[in-house]
Amino acid sequence: MSNLYDVQMNQLLQGKGESQNITIQSDVLDPATITDNYAIFKLRNAGIIDKNSRLVFNLYASNATTQLTLMGGAYSVIQNAYLRTHSGVQIASTEDVNYLMSMRNNFTEQCVREKRNIVVNGTANNYFYNNDVFDGGHNTRKNGVIGYSSEPDFTNIDDRFKLGHGEANQNEFSIKLSELFPEMGLMTLPTFLLNDSIELVLEFSDRATTGNRGVASDANNAHIGEVVLNKDSMKFVSDHLFFDYEIMNKIRAISQTSQGIPIFYGDFNTIKNTLVAPAEPAAGGQDIVRYRRNIGMSDNRLRYMLFHNQMGSIGSHPAHEAHKICGKFSSQAPVVGEELQIIINNQNYFSQPIKDASQFYTQLKDVYGVDMYVPQAAYSCDGQSHDAQSRAQTNNTSAVNDIDTKVAGWSNKGFMATSQLALAGSNHIFGVNFSYSKSNTPNAGLKIGQNPVEIDYSYGYTHGRTHTLLQRIFVCLERVAVIKNGEIECNYA
Secondary structure, eight states: OHHIIIIIIHHHHHTTTOOOOEEEEEEEEOOSEEOSSEEEEEEOOOSEEOTTOEEEEEEEESSTTEEEOTTTGGGGGEEEEEEEETTSOEEEEEETHHHHHHHHGGGSOHHHIIIIIHHHTOTTTTOEEEOSSBOTTOOBOSSOOOEEEOOTTOTTSOGGGSOOBSGGGOEEEEEEHHHHSTTSOSSOBOGGGOSSOEEEEEEEOOOSSSSSSEEETTSOGGGOOOEEEEEEEEEEEEEEEEEOHHHHHHHHHHHTSSSOEEEEEEEEEEEEEEEOOOSOOOTTOEEEEEEEEEEEOTTSEEEEEEEEEEESOTTSOOSSTTTTTTGGGOOOOOSSOOEEEEEETTEESSSSOBOSHHHHHHHHHHHHSSOOSSOHHHHHOTTOOSSHHHHHHTTOOHHHHTOOTTOBTTBSSOBTTBOOTTOTTTTOEEEEEOOSOSSOOTTOSEEOOSSOEEEEEEEEEETTBOOOEEEEEEEEEEEEEEEETTEEEEEEO
């Protein structure tokens, strides 16, 4: 929406240099409809909906060993989110928003995780963050310890922040509208201009014990219970901004011109590919498989792509059962053979395929414009090991790279004294930026012609690491909505 504010709104609000008053009215809305599978909120047509409007709800665990995932937190409850008019005009949508937010949380500073997010959105709220130079046995390690752990003797994990057990011990969490639709812009929507009402539609994730919502604190998948949403607690706090009467009238007048008010923003298309694994290579062998997929997107403007690989199927626990700390929101990285090329307009986007951790990391950093706040080993799998072969292929040893038999997520601290060696590359995600601007600048993305975009991706399988992958690709495309004479029309740019 930046061009609404950068051009028309800035001119109106600045005027002759005089300050403008803003009034905020907050509506606390009950869902018009709510079931175990979805909820619908109907927003009031008044003012401009602020991006900090938020969803508030209570969660609790069905048993004492269930806790939220490290990066998924309370986001794990929301599967899909849609912003639409009552008559069916879809303004924005985010499918698999729980996975998207788990990826974005890798870019959150540790102080924010520790001081805010453990309470607000539940990420990292069951885990102790350590950065000392000792392992679980208090032996000095060469490179120290950076990461998260979960053990009952960590008394500095405040019980107030842990997911409560049972209906009597619920925790309240909140998710902002800007987190459900991360590329919507500075504010969201001037609903006072619309004849039709706006609806927020939420689809919930499967509450079954498959690692989508929770993990087991004792590292035993059989002990994962349900993370239960208290439907009676769910509210949407809708913040409506009102400028002075004169300004609001001028905004309305612009919306009644022949051009109307154009609103530029980003929206996601989520592509899911199943990458079938080959037969398991013999010990010491490897098999590099090349996957080429057509993902469409013709005649659109492409801002960026985010890739998320998940081992195993949607309906089962994560493959390599040691993903206890991260649930289904993290997966191993290969230690050999990974390459990525993207074919756009019948041409290779990269002069050479990207094929090592530093190149993947650099591309991902360019999407967000900042570094990830995770240890390098947690991203690339360097310094992690699954078996002796993997360690040899990355030229790593346990002494040099802080690997012991009790690695928990990113840490050498024990995770309920259970071996976590299979957590190599537990946050291996990657992305590619195609836009020259991080704001909602019109035509900043790469224009796609008639030919569809193709993904050419190779993945290395070794003995003991042969699992079919579910690859999610979050494709951010430019969109434009035009509000004119009380109607809204949304198209791809």
